[in-house]
Amino acid sequence: xxxxxxxxxxxxxxxxxxxxxAYAETRYxxxxxxxxxPLYTVDERIGYQCTDCETLFxxxxxxxxxxxxxxxxxCAKCHHKWPATNVRCPICRTRPTTAAK
Numbered sequence: 001x002x003x004x005x006x007x008x009x010x011x012x013x014x015x016x017x018x019x020x021x022a023y024a025e026t027r028y029x030x031x032x033x034x035x036x037x038p039l040y041t042v043d044e045r046i047g048y049q050c051t052d053c054e055t056l057f058x059x060x061x062x063x064x065x066x067x068x069x070x071x072x073x074x075c076a077k078c079h080h081k082w083p084a085t086n087v088r089c090p091i092c093r094t095r096p097t098t099a100a101k
Contacts, residue, residue, distance in 0.1 A: 006046070013083055014050040015061060019090065020072075020081055021052040028056070 008025035030043040047056040072081045073096040075089040088095050 008048075012048075012050075012062065014053060014055070015057070016050060016055040017053040018083060018085060019052065020083075021050045023048045023050055025049075026056065 006025040006027055010023060011020060012023050013019070014021045014023075026047060026049040028043075028045045028047075029041050031038045032040055032042050045056065047058050048061060049056050072083060073086075074081050075092060075094060076097055077092040077094050078089060080089065080091060082089060082096075
């Protein structure tokens with residue numbers, strides 16, 4: 001498999017690791033080689049890869065997040081923003097003290 005990072009990058013709530021993470025639009029290609037010469041592409045997948053857990057998602061992951069309108073809370077210690085489903089901050093292990101914004 002050959003990996004190529006494309007132009008689009010940003011932040012989203014990853015459904016796999018359930019945190020606010022960076023993503024990159026990524027293309028994976030599986031190419032058939034004959035004596036180290038690439039002949040043709042066997043399989044190609046384009047998707048959005050979470051930079052934390054490295055899971056590849058299709059573009060429907062963004063549609064799901066727009067429809068959910070998830071609330072967030074900010075950690076008082078490290079000031080990271082987390083989904084309301086997180087009971088504690090994964091970084092400093094503190095619980096939310098204020099209401100979700």
